[in-house]
Amino acid sequence: MTTIAEPRAPRAPRNRRSTRGNFELYGWIFMRVSGVVLLVLIFGHLFVNLVQGEGISAVDFGFVAGKWASPLWQVWDLLMLWLAMIHGANGVRTIINDYAERDSVRLALKTALMASLVVVVVLGTLVIFTFDPCPVDSPANLLPSFCSA
Template sequence: MSTSTNEAVSIEAPRSGRIAPKYARTPGGKGNFEMFAWLFMRVSGAILIVLIFTHLFVNLMLGDGIHAVDFGFVAGKWASPLWQVWDLVMLWLAMLHGTNGVRVIINDYADKNSTRMALKSILYIASLVIIVLGTLVIFTFDPCPAGAPLELLGDFCTA
Protein backbone atom coordinates (compact mmCIF):
# COMPACT_ATOMS: atom_id res chain seq x y z
CA MET A 1 0.00 0.00 0.00
CA SER A 2 1.60 3.24 -1.04
CA THR A 3 0.45 6.79 -0.64
CA SER A 4 1.24 9.59 -2.97
CA THR A 5 2.97 12.70 -1.72
CA ASN A 6 -0.25 14.72 -2.18
CA GLU A 7 -2.34 12.60 0.20
CA ALA A 8 -2.43 13.67 3.86
CA VAL A 9 -2.60 11.01 6.55
CA SER A 10 -4.68 11.96 9.56
CA ILE A 11 -4.09 10.32 12.93
CA GLU A 12 -6.45 11.14 15.75
CA ALA A 13 -4.95 12.48 18.95
CA PRO A 14 -4.89 10.05 21.88
CA ARG A 15 -8.01 10.28 24.04
CA SER A 16 -9.69 12.37 21.36
CA GLY A 17 -13.11 11.58 22.78
CA ARG A 18 -13.77 8.34 20.96
CA ILE A 19 -13.15 6.26 24.08
CA ALA A 20 -14.42 7.58 27.39
CA PRO A 21 -12.12 7.13 30.39
CA LYS A 22 -13.29 4.67 33.04
CA TYR A 23 -13.37 7.33 35.72
CA ALA A 24 -13.51 11.09 35.61
CA ARG A 25 -10.40 13.02 36.51
CA THR A 26 -10.92 16.34 38.18
CA PRO A 27 -8.60 19.14 37.11
CA GLY A 28 -6.44 20.83 39.72
CA GLY A 29 -5.60 18.96 42.91
CA LYS A 30 -5.85 15.40 41.66
CA GLY A 31 -3.52 16.09 38.75
CA ASN A 32 -0.83 17.12 41.21
CA PHE A 33 -1.47 14.00 43.29
CA GLU A 34 -1.03 11.75 40.26
CA MET A 35 2.21 13.52 39.34
CA PHE A 36 3.57 13.08 42.88
CA ALA A 37 2.42 9.44 42.93
CA TRP A 38 4.26 8.85 39.63
CA LEU A 39 7.39 10.55 40.96
CA PHE A 40 7.15 8.60 44.24
CA MET A 41 7.13 5.31 42.30
CA ARG A 42 10.38 6.20 40.53
CA VAL A 43 12.20 7.51 43.62
CA SER A 44 10.98 4.78 45.99
CA GLY A 45 11.82 2.08 43.42
CA ALA A 46 15.41 3.30 43.15
CA ILE A 47 15.79 3.54 46.94
CA LEU A 48 14.23 0.08 47.39
CA ILE A 49 16.76 -1.46 45.02
CA VAL A 50 19.60 -0.18 47.22
CA LEU A 51 17.86 -1.18 50.47
CA ILE A 52 16.90 -4.67 49.32
CA PHE A 53 20.20 -5.63 47.70
CA THR A 54 22.17 -4.36 50.70
CA HIS A 55 19.81 -6.30 52.99
CA LEU A 56 20.31 -9.47 50.94
CA PHE A 57 24.09 -9.03 50.75
CA VAL A 58 24.49 -8.48 54.50
CA ASN A 59 22.14 -11.32 55.45
CA LEU A 60 23.17 -13.92 52.90
CA MET A 61 26.74 -13.22 51.78
CA LEU A 62 28.56 -11.92 54.84
CA GLY A 63 29.43 -14.20 57.74
CA ASP A 64 28.06 -17.72 57.54
CA GLY A 65 25.49 -16.83 54.90
CA ILE A 66 22.05 -18.40 54.88
CA HIS A 67 23.02 -20.92 57.57
CA ALA A 68 23.43 -18.12 60.13
CA VAL A 69 19.93 -16.68 59.65
CA ASP A 70 17.83 -17.81 62.59
CA PHE A 71 15.97 -16.29 65.54
CA GLY A 72 19.20 -15.27 67.24
CA PHE A 73 20.50 -13.60 64.07
CA VAL A 74 17.35 -11.49 63.78
CA ALA A 75 17.42 -10.70 67.51
CA GLY A 76 21.02 -9.54 67.26
CA LYS A 77 20.34 -7.51 64.15
CA TRP A 78 17.33 -5.75 65.63
CA ALA A 79 19.32 -4.90 68.75
CA SER A 80 20.99 -2.24 66.57
CA PRO A 81 18.99 0.95 65.85
CA LEU A 82 20.62 1.09 62.40
CA TRP A 83 19.02 -2.19 61.32
CA GLN A 84 15.71 -1.32 62.95
CA VAL A 85 15.51 1.89 60.94
CA TRP A 86 16.82 0.12 57.81
CA ASP A 87 14.12 -2.55 58.00
CA LEU A 88 11.48 0.05 58.90
CA VAL A 89 12.29 2.22 55.86
CA MET A 90 12.33 -0.90 53.68
CA LEU A 91 8.92 -1.98 55.04
CA TRP A 92 7.30 1.44 54.66
CA LEU A 93 8.68 2.12 51.18
CA ALA A 94 7.81 -1.37 49.91
CA MET A 95 4.26 -1.19 51.25
CA LEU A 96 3.61 2.33 49.99
CA HIS A 97 5.21 1.55 46.62
CA GLY A 98 3.12 -1.61 46.23
CA THR A 99 -0.06 0.07 47.44
CA ASN A 100 0.37 2.89 44.94
CA GLY A 101 0.93 0.38 42.13
CA VAL A 102 -2.17 -1.62 43.02
CA ARG A 103 -4.16 1.65 43.32
CA VAL A 104 -3.23 2.49 39.72
CA ILE A 105 -4.26 -1.01 38.58
CA ILE A 106 -7.61 -0.68 40.38
CA ASN A 107 -8.20 2.71 38.74
CA ASP A 108 -7.38 1.24 35.32
CA TYR A 109 -9.47 -1.93 35.52
CA ALA A 110 -12.39 -1.36 37.92
CA ASP A 111 -15.37 -0.21 35.84
CA LYS A 112 -17.83 0.94 38.49
CA ASN A 113 -17.16 3.69 41.02
CA SER A 114 -18.52 1.52 43.84
CA THR A 115 -16.20 -1.36 42.91
CA ARG A 116 -13.23 0.98 42.69
CA MET A 117 -14.07 2.53 46.07
CA ALA A 118 -14.50 -0.87 47.75
CA LEU A 119 -11.26 -2.29 46.33
CA LYS A 120 -9.24 0.77 47.24
CA SER A 121 -10.73 0.83 50.76
CA ILE A 122 -9.69 -2.79 51.29
CA LEU A 123 -6.24 -2.02 49.86
CA TYR A 124 -5.68 1.01 52.11
CA ILE A 125 -6.90 -0.78 55.25
CA ALA A 126 -4.74 -3.85 54.57
CA SER A 127 -1.69 -1.69 53.85
CA LEU A 128 -2.21 0.36 57.01
CA VAL A 129 -2.58 -2.78 59.14
CA ILE A 130 0.62 -4.30 57.72
CA ILE A 131 2.58 -1.06 58.17
CA VAL A 132 1.39 -0.63 61.77
CA LEU A 133 1.98 -4.28 62.73
CA GLY A 134 5.38 -4.37 61.01
CA THR A 135 6.46 -1.17 62.75
CA LEU A 136 5.33 -2.54 66.12
CA VAL A 137 7.20 -5.80 65.57
CA ILE A 138 10.43 -4.01 64.63
CA PHE A 139 10.40 -1.66 67.63
CA THR A 140 8.86 -3.88 70.33
CA PHE A 141 10.70 -7.11 69.47
CA ASP A 142 12.17 -8.65 72.63
CA PRO A 143 13.95 -11.99 72.19
CA CYS A 144 14.10 -12.49 75.96
CA PRO A 145 10.70 -11.51 77.41
CA ALA A 146 10.48 -11.31 81.19
CA GLY A 147 8.57 -14.16 82.81
CA ALA A 148 8.83 -16.52 79.83
CA PRO A 149 9.49 -20.24 80.54
CA LEU A 150 13.22 -21.02 80.37
CA GLU A 151 12.76 -23.83 77.84
CA LEU A 152 11.28 -21.33 75.37
CA LEU A 153 14.12 -18.82 75.68
CA GLY A 154 17.17 -18.92 73.44
CA ASP A 155 20.68 -19.76 74.66
CA PHE A 156 21.67 -16.10 74.40
CA CYS A 157 19.09 -15.01 77.04
CA THR A 158 20.32 -14.69 80.60
CA ALA A 159 18.02 -16.10 83.26
Protein backbone atom coordinates in the same frame (compact mmCIF):
# COMPACT_ATOMS: atom_id res chain seq x y z
CA MET B 1 -17.75 -1.32 8.05
CA THR B 2 -16.03 -0.45 11.34
CA THR B 3 -13.75 2.55 11.52
CA ILE B 4 -10.93 2.90 13.97
CA ALA B 5 -10.21 6.33 15.40
CA GLU B 6 -6.91 7.92 14.49
CA PRO B 7 -4.20 7.45 17.12
CA ARG B 8 -3.98 11.17 17.81
CA ALA B 9 -7.71 11.73 17.87
CA PRO B 10 -9.07 12.99 21.21
CA ARG B 11 -10.40 10.23 23.42
CA ALA B 12 -14.01 10.03 24.39
CA PRO B 13 -14.45 11.45 27.89
CA ARG B 14 -15.07 9.00 30.68
CA ASN B 15 -18.35 9.33 32.51
CA ARG B 16 -16.59 9.96 35.82
CA ARG B 17 -15.05 13.20 36.86
CA SER B 18 -11.32 13.39 37.46
CA THR B 19 -10.22 14.78 40.81
CA ARG B 20 -6.68 13.49 40.66
CA GLY B 21 -4.88 16.77 39.97
CA ASN B 22 -1.19 16.63 40.85
CA PHE B 23 -1.65 13.52 43.02
CA GLU B 24 -0.96 11.30 40.02
CA LEU B 25 2.22 13.24 39.22
CA TYR B 26 3.43 12.90 42.80
CA GLY B 27 2.54 9.21 42.75
CA TRP B 28 4.54 8.75 39.54
CA ILE B 29 7.56 10.55 41.02
CA PHE B 30 7.25 8.57 44.27
CA MET B 31 7.31 5.28 42.34
CA ARG B 32 10.58 6.21 40.62
CA VAL B 33 12.32 7.51 43.75
CA SER B 34 11.09 4.75 46.06
CA GLY B 35 12.07 2.13 43.47
CA VAL B 36 15.68 3.34 43.46
CA VAL B 37 15.81 3.59 47.27
CA LEU B 38 14.25 0.11 47.58
CA LEU B 39 16.94 -1.32 45.30
CA VAL B 40 19.63 0.01 47.64
CA LEU B 41 17.80 -1.16 50.77
CA ILE B 42 17.02 -4.64 49.43
CA PHE B 43 20.46 -5.35 47.99
CA GLY B 44 22.09 -4.01 51.16
CA HIS B 45 19.81 -6.28 53.20
CA LEU B 46 20.64 -9.31 51.04
CA PHE B 47 24.37 -8.57 51.07
CA VAL B 48 24.60 -8.24 54.85
CA ASN B 49 22.33 -11.21 55.58
CA LEU B 50 23.53 -13.68 52.95
CA VAL B 51 26.90 -12.71 51.49
CA GLN B 52 28.72 -11.07 54.37
CA GLY B 53 27.36 -13.52 56.92
CA GLU B 54 27.30 -17.31 56.81
CA GLY B 55 24.53 -17.57 54.25
CA ILE B 56 20.89 -18.52 54.60
CA SER B 57 21.63 -21.28 57.14
CA ALA B 58 22.72 -18.64 59.69
CA VAL B 59 19.49 -16.65 59.48
CA ASP B 60 17.42 -17.72 62.47
CA PHE B 61 15.69 -16.23 65.51
CA GLY B 62 19.00 -15.35 67.18
CA PHE B 63 20.31 -13.67 64.03
CA VAL B 64 17.22 -11.47 63.73
CA ALA B 65 17.26 -10.72 67.47
CA GLY B 66 20.89 -9.65 67.29
CA LYS B 67 20.29 -7.59 64.19
CA TRP B 68 17.26 -5.79 65.63
CA ALA B 69 19.22 -4.94 68.77
CA SER B 70 20.84 -2.23 66.62
CA PRO B 71 18.81 0.93 65.87
CA LEU B 72 20.46 1.06 62.41
CA TRP B 73 18.92 -2.24 61.37
CA GLN B 74 15.58 -1.39 62.94
CA VAL B 75 15.40 1.80 60.86
CA TRP B 76 16.76 -0.03 57.77
CA ASP B 77 14.08 -2.72 57.97
CA LEU B 78 11.41 -0.15 58.84
CA LEU B 79 12.27 1.91 55.74
CA MET B 80 12.26 -1.22 53.63
CA LEU B 81 8.85 -2.25 55.00
CA TRP B 82 7.24 1.16 54.61
CA LEU B 83 8.64 1.90 51.15
CA ALA B 84 7.86 -1.58 49.81
CA MET B 85 4.29 -1.50 51.11
CA ILE B 86 3.53 2.03 49.94
CA HIS B 87 5.26 1.41 46.59
CA GLY B 88 3.27 -1.78 46.04
CA ALA B 89 -0.01 -0.25 47.19
CA ASN B 90 0.50 2.70 44.85
CA GLY B 91 1.05 0.29 41.96
CA VAL B 92 -2.08 -1.69 42.80
CA ARG B 93 -4.03 1.59 43.20
CA THR B 94 -2.98 2.52 39.67
CA ILE B 95 -4.15 -0.86 38.37
CA ILE B 96 -7.48 -0.45 40.17
CA ASN B 97 -7.92 3.02 38.62
CA ASP B 98 -7.15 1.61 35.17
CA TYR B 99 -9.32 -1.50 35.24
CA ALA B 100 -12.19 -1.01 37.70
CA GLU B 101 -14.91 0.65 35.65
CA ARG B 102 -17.64 1.16 38.24
CA ASP B 103 -17.07 3.80 40.89
CA SER B 104 -18.45 1.57 43.66
CA VAL B 105 -16.10 -1.30 42.76
CA ARG B 106 -13.17 1.11 42.54
CA LEU B 107 -14.00 2.56 45.96
CA ALA B 108 -14.39 -0.88 47.56
CA LEU B 109 -11.11 -2.16 46.11
CA LYS B 110 -9.15 0.93 47.10
CA THR B 111 -10.66 0.88 50.59
CA ALA B 112 -9.62 -2.77 51.04
CA LEU B 113 -6.17 -1.95 49.67
CA MET B 114 -5.64 0.97 52.03
CA ALA B 115 -6.96 -1.01 55.01
CA SER B 116 -4.54 -3.87 54.30
CA LEU B 117 -1.69 -1.37 53.82
CA VAL B 118 -2.39 0.22 57.21
CA VAL B 119 -2.68 -3.14 58.98
CA VAL B 120 0.59 -4.51 57.56
CA VAL B 121 2.55 -1.28 58.13
CA VAL B 122 1.28 -0.83 61.70
CA LEU B 123 1.85 -4.47 62.67
CA GLY B 124 5.28 -4.55 60.99
CA THR B 125 6.32 -1.34 62.73
CA LEU B 126 5.16 -2.70 66.09
CA VAL B 127 7.09 -5.94 65.57
CA ILE B 128 10.29 -4.11 64.64
CA PHE B 129 10.23 -1.74 67.61
CA THR B 130 8.71 -3.94 70.31
CA PHE B 131 10.60 -7.15 69.50
CA ASP B 132 12.15 -8.55 72.67
CA PRO B 133 13.90 -11.89 72.28
CA CYS B 134 14.29 -12.24 76.06
CA PRO B 135 10.95 -11.28 77.64
CA VAL B 136 10.93 -10.90 81.41
CA ASP B 137 9.32 -13.69 83.47
CA SER B 138 9.44 -16.22 80.62
CA PRO B 139 10.20 -19.88 81.38
CA ALA B 140 13.92 -20.57 80.89
CA ASN B 141 13.25 -23.56 78.61
CA LEU B 142 11.41 -21.30 76.14
CA LEU B 143 14.11 -18.62 75.95
CA PRO B 144 16.83 -18.66 73.27
CA SER B 145 20.29 -19.76 74.36
CA PHE B 146 21.71 -16.22 74.33
CA CYS B 147 19.23 -14.96 76.94
CA SER B 148 20.22 -15.00 80.59
CA ALA B 149 17.43 -16.70 82.55
